Amino acid sequence: AGVDKGVDFANYFCTYAYLYHQKEMLCDRVRMDAYYNAVFRNKHHFRNKVVLDVGTGSGILAIWSAQAGARKVYAVEATKMAEHARELAKANGVDDVVEVIEGSMEEVTLPEKVDVIISEWMGYFLLRESMFDSVICARDRWLRPDGAMYPSHARMWVAPIRSGLGDQKIDDFEREMNEWHNFVDETEAHYGVNMNALTKAYRAEHEKYYLKTSMWSNVHPNQIVGTAAVIKEIDCLTATVDEIRSVMAQVTMPIIMDRARVSAFAGWFDVHFRGSTQNPAMHEIELTTAPSEDFGTHWGQQVFLLHPPIRANEGDKIIMSFTMSRSKENHRLMNVEFTCELEQSSGKRLSPVTSKVFIE
Amino acid sequence: AGVDKGVDFANYFCTYAYLYHQKEMLCDRVRMDAYYNAVFRNKHHFRNKVVLDVGTGSGILAIWSAQAGARKVYAVEATKMAEHARELAKANGVDDVVEVIEGSMEEVTLPEKVDVIISEWMGYFLLRESMFDSVICARDRWLRPDGAMYPSHARMWVAPIRSGLGDQKIDDFEREMNEWHNFVDETEAHYGVNMNALTKAYRAEHEKYYLKTSMWSNVHPNQIVGTAAVIKEIDCLTATVDEIRSVMAQVTMPIIMDRARVSAFAGWFDVHFRGSTQNPAMHEIELTTAPSEDFGTHWGQQVFLLHPPIRANEGDKIIMSFTMSRSKENHRLMNVEFTCELEQSSGKRLSPVTSKVFIE
Ligand SMILES: Nc1ncnc2c1ncn2[C@@H]1O[C@H](CSCC[C@H](N)C(=O)O)[C@@H](O)[C@H]1O
Ligand SMILES: Nc1ncnc2c1ncn2[C@@H]1O[C@H](CSCC[C@H](N)C(=O)O)[C@@H](O)[C@H]1O
Numbered sequence: 001a002g003v004d005k006g007v008d009f010a011n012y013f014c015t016y017a018y019l020y021h022q023k024e025m026l027c028d029r030v031r032m033d034a035y036y037n038a039v040f041r042n043k044h045h046f047r048n049k050v051v052l053d054v055g056t057g058s059g060i061l062a063i064w065s066a067q068a069g070a071r072k073v074y075a076v077e078a079t080k081m082a083e084h085a086r087e088l089a090k091a092n093g094v095d096d097v098v099e100v101i102e103g104s105m106e107e108v109t110l111p112e113k114v115d116v117i118i119s120e121w122m123g124y125f126l127l128r129e130s131m132f133d134s135v136i137c138a139r140d141r142w143l144r145p146d147g148a149m150y151p152s153h154a155r156m157w158v159a160p161i162r163s164g165l166g167d168q169k170i171d172d173f174e175r176e177m178n179e180w181h182n183f184v185d186e187t188e189a190h191y192g193v194n195m196n197a198l199t200k201a202y203r204a205e206h207e208k209y210y211l212k213t214s215m216w217s218n219v220h221p222n223q224i225v226g227t228a229a230v231i232k233e234i235d236c237l238t239a240t241v242d243e244i245r246s247v248m249a250q251v252t253m254p255i256i257m258d259r260a261r262v263s264a265f266a267g268w269f270d271v272h273f274r275g276s277t278q279n280p281a282m283h284e285i286e287l288t289t290a291p292s293e294d295f296g297t298h299w300g301q302q303v304f305l306l307h308p309p310i311r312a313n314e315g316d317k318i319i320m321s322f323t324m325s326r327s328k329e330n331h332r333l334m335n336v337e338f339t340c341e342l343e344q345s346s347g348k349r350l351s352p353v354t355s356k357v358f359i360e
Numbered sequence: 361a362g363v364d365k366g367v368d369f370a371n372y373f374c375t376y377a378y379l380y381h382q383k384e385m386l387c388d389r390v391r392m393d394a395y396y397n398a399v400f401r402n403k404h405h406f407r408n409k410v411v412l413d414v415g416t417g418s419g420i421l422a423i424w425s426a427q428a429g430a431r432k433v434y435a436v437e438a439t440k441m442a443e444h445a446r447e448l449a450k451a452n453g454v455d456d457v458v459e460v461i462e463g464s465m466e467e468v469t470l471p472e473k474v475d476v477i478i479s480e481w482m483g484y485f486l487l488r489e490s491m492f493d494s495v496i497c498a499r500d501r502w503l504r505p506d507g508a509m510y511p512s513h514a515r516m517w518v519a520p521i522r523s524g525l526g527d528q529k530i531d532d533f534e535r536e537m538n539e540w541h542n543f544v545d546e547t548e549a550h551y552g553v554n555m556n557a558l559t560k561a562y563r564a565e566h567e568k569y570y571l572k573t574s575m576w577s578n579v580h581p582n583q584i585v586g587t588a589a590v591i592k593e594i595d596c597l598t599a600t601v602d603e604i605r606s607v608m609a610q611v612t613m614p615i616i617m618d619r620a621r622v623s624a625f626a627g628w629f630d631v632h633f634r635g636s637t638q639n640p641a642m643h644e645i646e647l648t649t650a651p652s653e654d655f656g657t658h659w660g661q662q663v664f665l666l667h668p669p670i671r672a673n674e675g676d677k678i679i680m681s682f683t684m685s686r687s688k689e690n691h692r693l694m695n696v697e698f699t700c701e702l703e704q705s706s707g708k709r710l711s712p713v714t715s716k717v718f719i720e
Binding site: 004006007009010011018019020023026027029032036058060063064067084087088090091092180183187190191192193194195196197198201202205206209 | 364366367369370371378379380383386387389392396418420423424427444447448450451452540543547550551552553554555556557558561562565566569
């Protein structure tokens with residue numbers, strides 16, 4: 001709807017056509033263990049069942065589903081990676097079960113309905129890439145009424161953090177601006193053109209890049225200075241595109257550290273594999289991308305800078321209202337806006353601070 | 361013709377919409393000096409004339425044309441950068457002369473024909489980006505029969521070089537492949553899937569990336585081990601798209617150094633500002649991107665690796681046949697194929713070596 005397919009391919013799908021990128025995901029042990037255990041510790045969901053893998057990539061989830069006993073697995077992939085998935089299924093002796101279909105999920109036709117939809121659709125901060133739309137579309141068209149979603153639930157989290165990233169980015173930004181001013185001087189001196197009229201636009205461009213774009217980061221648990229809060233819960237069996245198109249929440253996060261300098265928020269997600277209500281998982285599996293010393297994922301966390309930082313103490317609370325919506329230019333990217341108010345333990349509230357951040 | 365505009369924007373134009381990228385070009389002193397001198401040392405070509413700037417970007421060439429006395433300058437730019445060009449013209453007091461038109465050159469209509477077309481259309485190794493197509497289109501539609509092209513001529517050069525880049529890339533490639541083999545072992549051990557079926561494809565993907573893609577490099581003059589040769593000459597006043605769609609040449613390059621290890625070829629270009637035959641430049645200006653210790657440009661040189669390297673001595677000759685054509689998937693990228701034969705001073709010819717390289 002309104003999305004140019006060719007442009008979407010150039011901006012989005014193209015990277016998935018590289019084995020290099022697929023390998024990055026296949027090397028993420030936290031991700032791999034979660035899906036592996038979700039499948040093999042819940043074989044009753046797969047044995048003799050019909051499975052649909054939305055966005056099969058290298059084919060890994062489809063092959064596992066077959067190994068766990070599926071009668072048939074439809075493995076749909078939009079990019080040329082489909083050919084590799086087909087090869088891999090064959091080399092692993094499951095090509096009688098796994099049928100790889102090259103095409104976009106929205107457009108392919110399956111010969112039958114399915115019992116399970118499995119998919120690894122999560123982007124940075126869960127919803128970047130908007131791939132869950134395709135899973136919803138697949139579910140509404142192809143999942144049997146009593147079918148199960150793998151994963152079945154997803155949540156988005158935020159927490160206040162301390163971080164040196166903000167100061168570093170301000171330094172980078174200021175260095176850029178200094179260079180710009182030199183450039184303006186030199187261009188005037190050597191080439192007789194005054195570029196100063198563009199200074200404002202140059203600043204805006206670089207403010208956006210350095211200070212208003214969220215950053216990938218592997219946050220250390222000890223950077224978290226307040227209790228994390230859930231800002232979105234998704235039931236994969238019932239969610240609609242309307243429900244995920246934007247995320248709005250108001251949350252309160254108690255500060256858990258004295259003399260904390262809150263210079264950013266971290267955002268992450270988790271998903272759960274619980275099967276369905278009629279047919280629950282025997283072993284519920286969680287995949288979390290929360291800050292962790294030992295179990296980092298390729299998703300890391302997204303960091304949203306706060307300018308200026310807020311000074312807070314144990315007993316204070318941060319009251320945040322958070323809005324995320326899709327970028328008008330590219331529905332797979334996100335615009336975030338949040339407002340923070342510090343409520344001190346005395347009950348006094350500091351004036352709210354608002355930030356706009358792009359997830360690019 | 362067969363090019364999806366939205367895709368072309370996503371792949372190509374989008375970067376030019378950033379001031380950051382325009383600034384990079386505006387900071388290239390060799391480039392700037394050449395165009396500046398071409399205009400201001402040939403004011404007779406601009407005074408009271410009508411000028412068209414194809415792809416005005418920040419507007420710099422249009423503003424110079426106005427400052428040199430043009431009666432009217434049409435400054436066409438496909439991206440939103442057009443707005444900044446308009447501001448800049450205004451801030452420099454030439455907005456009565458410079459008319460910025462936002463649109464693609466192929467689609468805009470001018471109210472009159474022009475005396476001069478000025479444009480900075482050169483990509484890596486001259487033709488990457490295929491932007492000269494747009495200049496040809498502008499010329500055929502809008503240049504008066506006695507008009508002049510700025511620049512008026514262009515040439516492509518190649519030379520045999522010695523370089524550590526090839527060894528480095530082979531190391532990178534081999535490290536990647538070792539990692540892949542570990543990955544295959546681990547995936548089998550932990551997750552019961554044998555990925556070996558993809559090893560060949562992974563190798564091909566990485567061979568392309570590390571060994572078969574040309575590299576930007578700032579070649580030092582002392583790396584050049586043979587006499588450079590021209591493989592293409594373009595007369596900007598008469599060239600057709602058919603003439604530049606592919607480049608084919610057979611050249612002989614004498615080796616000028618003993619015990620030279622030819623591990624790559626460097627490719628670069630130069631352009632000249634000579635005006636037209638009826639109306640020649642008073643001061644002919646050259647812009648060269650040849651290897652130079654002191655006058656590097658943002659174009660650098662493109663390096664095409666040769667595997668395995670060729671050992672040669674002074675008096676030997678390299679006979680090269682060279683073909684460059686456009687990539688089928690993206691007409692702005694290039695596929696290069698070359699065959700080299702070493703003719704030793706004795707007259708003996710070694711067996712030819714062929715390489716395919718992508719300019720991405
Ligand atoms: N609408 C759609 N139709 C088909 N494939 C899609 C799609 N949207 C995304 N994809 C594909 O979904 C994959 C997501 S990455 C996950 C790959 C694989 N399932 C794994 O877990 O390792 C990518 O390969 C992408 O090309
Ligand atoms: N067909 C076309 N129509 C309009 N603009 C084009 C074009 N092809 C390329 N361009 C623009 O041409 C510019 C080339 S870069 C050169 C910018 C400027 N003339 C300078 O010398 O600094 C880019 O801004 C690009 O967006």
